[in-house]
Amino acid sequence: MGATLKDIAEKSGYSVTTVSRALSGYDDVNEQTRQHIISVANSLGYEPNLPARHLRGLSTQTIGMVIPANDQTFSAHDFFSQLLTGVGDAASRERYDLLISTQIPGEEEMAAYRRMVRGNRVDGMVLARTRQHDPRIAYLQEQGHPFVVSGRSAPGEPNDYPFIDVDSQAGLRILTEFLIELGHRRIGLILPPEDIAYTDYRHNGYREGLAHGGLEYQADYVVYGDLLRSGGYRGAQRLLDTHPLLTAIIACNDLMALGTMSAIQGRGLQVGPDVAVAGFDDIPAAEYAHPALTTIQQPIYEIGQRLVHMLLAIVRGEDLPESQILLQPKLVVRASSGPKLT
Amino acid sequence: MGATLKDIAEKSGYSVTTVSRALSGYDDVNEQTRQHIISVANSLGYEPNLPARHLRGLSTQTIGMVIPANDQTFSAHDFFSQLLTGVGDAASRERYDLLISTQIPGEEEMAAYRRMVRGNRVDGMVLARTRQHDPRIAYLQEQGHPFVVSGRSAPGEPNDYPFIDVDSQAGLRILTEFLIELGHRRIGLILPPEDIAYTDYRHNGYREGLAHGGLEYQADYVVYGDLLRSGGYRGAQRLLDTHPLLTAIIACNDLMALGTMSAIQGRGLQVGPDVAVAGFDDIPAAEYAHPALTTIQQPIYEIGQRLVHMLLAIVRGEDLPESQILLQPKLVVRASSGPKLT
DNA sequence: CTTGACATCCGAAACGTTTCGGGTTAGATT
DNA sequence: AATCTAACCCGAAACGTTTCGGATGTCAAG
Structure with missing residues (x-):
């Protein structure tokens, strides 16, 4: 279908070699020749066959x-x-x-x-x-x-x-400490699936935050989710069924945090005043959620x-x-984390 | 770096042709031979060189x-x-x-x-x-x-x-008629850029809706945006500056509708009761906006x-x-379009 | 013993490009 | 007149695959 170097060569009267060299800018071809070849190439709508190039081991771009x-x-x-x-x-x-x-x-x-x-x-x-x-x-x-x-x-x-990574251990520590400062003492955690590499970092950050605030780690305040909204919903239900006195829930990504908010609201509770919620990522939806989501910002783009x-x-x-970049996370406080408890 | 058919041929003692035919399942190669060749291929970690295949004109998948x-x-x-x-x-x-x-x-x-x-x-x-x-x-x-x-x-x-398209002319007509039914008489419109193909469909749908509701088309109730949140914000500002009595604004996509809501709220007005807002697309953020966005659903996925x-x-x-599919749009009513005017 | 059929295999060409290692010409220098 | 240089050009090989058109050997049927 498409024109090849050979077509250009025949039409212009030069060899395939010269056409190739003319088109790729070698300096051992006469400028006039090059112009002629280029115009023939354009008239045929030539576009190089990339597979052929790659076969020669050139960059695939x-x-x-x-x-x-x-x-x-x-x-x-x-x-x-x-x-x-x-x-x-x-x-x-x-x-x-x-x-x-x-x-x-x-x-x-x-x-x-x-x-x-x-x-x-x-x-x-x-x-x-x-x-x-x-x-x-x-x-x-x-x-x-x-x-x-x-x-x-x-x-x-x-x-x-x-690699480039965000220090999510620090992120979770910051989040946990922030909630403790607001007065929370019973903070649930919804983790990513166990096989995700960053799960342990976030788990550790949570523990560090608790320790720093003088709180004891309670294994049954922690559940695993699937990173989706639905996983956050189910995780929050499970936590609130077993521990109705939790006053805050941290979800390890924003999507699960949104699911968590639905679960809380579905129980007739208010996100913020009744149960504080925080997420991780700062996806666009976090800002427009109702209430807007307190979260840790990752500059994903x-x-x-x-x-x-x-x-x-x-x-x-x-x-x-x-070659190994670890970015520092940034806390973004919005309404979902609620007021300071008195 | 990677093993080629030639390598397999040498190691297995067969020709390149036979190796190729064995691997691609031709039936003129002895089953035992095929098994042997396959095991050699696996041991070398063979993976076909795709550019070479494509050069022969095979599907690129x-x-x-x-x-x-x-x-x-x-x-x-x-x-x-x-x-x-x-x-x-x-x-x-x-x-x-x-x-x-x-x-x-x-x-x-x-x-x-x-x-x-x-x-x-x-x-x-x-x-x-x-x-x-x-x-x-x-x-x-x-x-x-x-x-x-x-x-x-x-x-x-x-x-x-x-092609597959959603009948957005019908979509805008439905939206406009719906707002008129709620009692709106002055409805602004924020269109996509003029060079987008569907802009005229939506514009026409808006006019049809007005006509159906017995309202006159007012050219200065209509502005063009850029499909982004910021364009919706600016468009709404312009409309409300010049026509403060507008009671509803339709934005031609959800992102601009979200911008429109920000503009309205920035003026201290309430989205819904004071100025109704509607969008188009039903992106995930529409559901989680505050208030949730009334919009036309497109099954984009x-x-x-x-x-x-x-x-x-x-x-x-x-x-x-x-080969030419025109889908019917679906109205999704949420809070942003406000109550029936009395 | 021939013939034909079948099963199994392979050589060589082709896809379109790039590039190595030249070749040819014209003019300048000895 | 012979040699050199510079400018311009090209043939052929190579990349890894697929496939056309056989080649070879074996065995059963005639």
């Missing part, structure tokens, strides 16, 4: 990313759409495209990674939402393929790769952009000033 | 999509992240990946299309947010490359391509999925039962 699929519950993608937008915008400025595969974690997911990496379709990969003993990281390291990660490994695991810059530096063989 | 970039304002991507998720999930089920390029509309954007289409990187393209005299559609038709579109052409332009099915049918040469 493409960044790969595998994102978790989860059908209906697209709003769970809030985090990923922000990350994706950051990655996409930064990539575009570097004339890179994105190859995206949405996959449910598991065998198919690893196959998607293999297709991209060994299949030679991308120059580098962006990973997100690290898990414990993450097989994706092991694979990419073993392949020696350039990659960067949003989120470091779980505590105790090696972190021998480039910026992280996406910086990941691209790191990745391309690695791909180009430049060395990175910083 | 990839769907292309160019989405508008707009830096900071990622929340504007609400519509696109839902569409993207729908497209991604459906594609994944068909073992397709997505090639995404984020681009600001203009020359660079067309270049991204050319790279994907003529560069042979995708089997088909998904377009969204049709514009007037859309050069992308003209290009894809001229190239004869498979594509499907979310949103038909502007009124009066030909619609000779497969499902549209994304159906677009993929249509596109793949075209790519595979199957014929489509329906």
